[in-house]
Amino acid sequence: MSVALAAPNGAIDARDERLRVMVVDDSAVIRGLISRWIEAEPDMFVVASLRTGREAVEHVARVDPDVGVLDIEMPELDGISALPLMLAKKRDLVVIMASTLTRRNAEISFKALSLGAADYIPKPESAREIGAAETFRRDLIQKIRHLGARRRRAKPVPHGPPLVPAPGGAHVSPRPPAPVSAGQFTRRPFGATAPRVLAIGSSTGGPQALMALVTEIGPVIDRFPVLITQHMPPTFTTILAEHLARASKRPAHEAVDGETVKAGQIYVAPGGKHMRVARHGADIVVALDDGPQINFCKPAVDPLFQSAAAVWRGGVMAVVLTGMGTDGMRGGKDVVSAGGNIIAQDEATSVVWGMPGAAAQAGICAAVLPLGQIGPKLVRVFSGDRS
Incomplete structure (x- = not known):
């Protein structure tokens, strides 16, 4: 057994506002690397570094982590088997696979x-790749920070001086953003132009949201093309x-580069490629782009929204679902400028509530709705109700 539990001076100060992170991976190299990354951030620290899922289940209640980073392939008890057992012992635990x-x-x-896992993150395949994986480090730290902050938001937190950036320029958002009430952002009226395409952007939490949404918009999919950019790897x-x-x-x-966009189809941007649309004679086709990351993402939502606005003008109905960052906001401005409409998921x-929050606060949304209301609203809008 290889267990490392944090207990400075024999106990951890209950007033400590930093996020408590449990790292579970059978590779000592990866455990050590991830732990060092976490300990380098001033708003989080490692409460346990464990080798197996069984150790995680045994210790989760005692070390009381806010966030667990859980490997899938481990001896004794793998991640997918350990996950429900960990959540049974600590229901509000945020788990990143x-x-x-x-x-x-x-x-x-x-x-x-x-x-019940909150999110996932792809690991480089070898220790050699890990050493150079700045993208992996940035994405992991962001996920821990933002998902952990959401969990903390429901808890009373002692007031104290705000954390400051660490020496060396670490980028920190130690506290969750303050909730934004409906009255704090402006909604635009729905445009009069009939929608001709549905474009959707999503990131963290997006897979679950997309699954729920597509089950409710069958009538839209049958009559119109649906284009989706979800921040995901190949x-x-x-x-x-x-x-x-x-x-x-x-x-x-x-989506395949050059294929014609047709009603009745859902097109998903492939990992590692930006998905745009373009006119090709009388047709509208997919144009995949292997260019640099946009908003630290590839695929990114902005290229889809911007190109859709250029092709369909006011006929674009765009939806911004759950996700970190602001991707989709700039493209959403182009959609609105062309006469199209934006719906954002509510906080x-x-x-x-990063991406949808950015769109809402930019004043470009015609509606900001709970996930369960977005599908029915889309069906009404595509059927002619634009009130």
């Missing part, structure tokens, strides 16, 4: 989301498209 980019692990990660987007097809009972696939039902 970590896995290498294989089809099997992508499938397991999707299963983990259905079992392989994961393949699995996402398959899950969306099963959930919606409509055709869904990763209460978002796993992270």
